[in-house]
Amino acid sequence: MISFTLRRLAAFVATLFATSLVVFLVLEVLPGDPALLMLGIDAQPDAVAALRTKLGLDRPPVERYLVWMAGLLRGDLGISHTYGSSVSELIGERLVLTLPLALIAMALTTVIALTLGVYAASKHNTIGDYGVMTATQVGIAVPNFWFAILLVLLFAVALGWLPAGGFPGWSEGPIALKSLILPSFALAVVQAAILARVTRSAVLEVLREDFVRTARAKGLTRTQTLWRHVLRNALIPVVTIMGLQFSNLLAGTIIIENVFYLPGLGRLIFQSINQRDLIVVKDVVVLLAAKVVVINFVVDMLYAVIDPRLRTAR
């Protein structure tokens, strides 16, 4: 267990280091001067030069990289060029939206996918199965931004039940949740369609195993067998996909946050790249890489919870 944790930690550090180096180099060659962008095309060249000095952009690349890394090691993410406030504060402001959004979408995904997947497997090769397979095929094929626009037209414009977009902030209380309903649903549909198919085939595979017959023979009903024994054994591939999907959800909200004009992490990345707020881009990318490693670690831990055999194997 200790060697496992140490190996994980080494992989974590190596991943972050590699990511930081790659993102730094990519942003170095990307054309675009943050100072010129801030002051606009009427600016006097000496004002632009003064701003470059102020932002430290005139320092050599190696020095800038080392300063950034030293800051990261101290937990200091630096100061945003454009906003002028600390990057950790900026990310924090955005995470209070994106994290709940991703969690709600993930919860919706799980509920929809497991229900549909297990149902389809239990009704294998019947009309119910075909119905689920067709619906999930459509769910995967439909681009989520387009589905989002349909949701807005129906629930915001025609029915007027929910806001068309925007986020009032948590200070407004639980009413703020209303703003997350449509976006999380739009995000969940595609993910749920994929996950439902994975669940279905995993359950089908397990259903063929001998112990299922045994469980039935000892007197369990079909439903009991399905939810108690089959699903648990089918969960490994499902959890693996869920881990990937959650990583995608946190980074992949860019488009949905644009359609619903939500001030989340996705919008922050988008704006920062456009404004060449390089320090924010670098920090967020490293943060997202760290998050993927952590989620993978959690998924590994979950394997052991689901399947006791894996605990001793390590």
Place this chain on the structure above:
Amino acid sequence: MKRIFAAPVALALVLAATSAYAAKDTIVLGMQDEPPVLDPTQNAAAAIDVIFSVNVYESLTRIGEDGTVQPGLATSWTVAEDSKAYTFKLPRGVVFDNGEKLTSATVKWSFDRAGAADSTNPTKRHFGAIAAIETPDPETVVLRLKQPSSLFLSYMASGGAAIFDPKSADGNKSNPVGSGPYKFKQWVKGDRVVLEKSPTYRDQSKATIRQATFKFVPDAAAQVPALLAGDIDAFGTIGATETLDRFKSDPRFQVIIGSTEGEVPLILNNNKKPFDDIRVRRAVNHAIERKSIIDGATSGYGLPIGSHFPPHHPWYVDLTNRYPHDIAKAKELLKEAGYPNGLEINIKPPPFAYARRSAEIVAAQLSEAGIRVKIEPVEWAQWLDVVYKQKNYDMTVVAHVSPWDQDNYTRGLDYYYGYKSDAMDALMKSALVESDEAKRKGLYEQIQRKISDDAVHAFMFQLPRTGVYAAKLRGFWKSAPVSVTDLAAFRWVD
């Protein structure tokens, strides 16, 4: 028992009565871009002016809807005989939102800061023209210029020339403090900025809107449902112009088409082959056809232009027929210039809908004359670096939104046009120092003709202002010579 009951009942009745009869006094305005910071002396983003200029921050002068210079913070001014000194009168008892007093000394401090050696003010060059600032009394400021400038008063209206309180100036980035009719209340980054009526403003009768929310909707497709669902009351400029017909037929909205100061030329790199040859530039002018470009890029709402000058201005000269659409003529000019088999060039449009769409139509039109155009779309940061700074491009499309920006044609080979003409420099110099209006008009007519004759660019259209407003809203600008929102003039009617 009765008495205890009576009070809440009466209160409820009063509340019901006031809410039923009080006119609406809040507004939610949509806009596409969010300001990165809230301080116009540190960042050139137009979105800062849209929210804060005139409303929160005040400059000495301001630009009216018709483009003329009007009193801003200064109630009046006089110009010296030699046009080299301006004396501004400030109102008495002006205070900032934080209670600090605004006097002539505050004006001097603000301008010294903007023109300082280490200043990063986007409009710094306007302050380089000031030789001395005098403050004979708290309500009088005298600005002495190095040389006369007919544009000085309009420069003084810009956000970069806003008057700040020395104590709060550094915090204006995220917590604006100004002297205008509105004060800053809240900025939820990525979502909205909220302003409310300032209780310390010198003329309380002016504004009727109590609270204004500016909401950011970057996606053009998302702006339409936001209006339809009633989340947003108005968009001064809506991105998806093809949806305007839908709003026209909806009684809840009014669609207002106006003009802006944004000339949109097909910009040609005059200092690089093949456009260093006037015949090639003229060939491009003959090869484009404005009607299709305007229909495709602005849904038909842009006005055609033939030079760098806004068509709504009284001094405008119609030069749209200077180079009639004539493919044969274009081919002939290319042949003369040594390109009998046509030529291959690039166009690098920035990510604005009008620019990308114009580029595509232009490319198709030029191919008829044998000019093969490679479209290389760039994002804004790339445009500034590759096109504007490095001048590594053949053609591009971008709106020039500053008023009186014809002096771009005198910025020489350092500027990305790559255009240099001694005759033009002389014309511009005379126009800038000329104080006689009739003579200035004549000079600006000559400037328009010169730009067109030299075929510096192929001029296409004036960027339209396509506004959608709630039907009961009044007081907004139809046209927008500058990017400001004069909230104090807004009001709701029944």
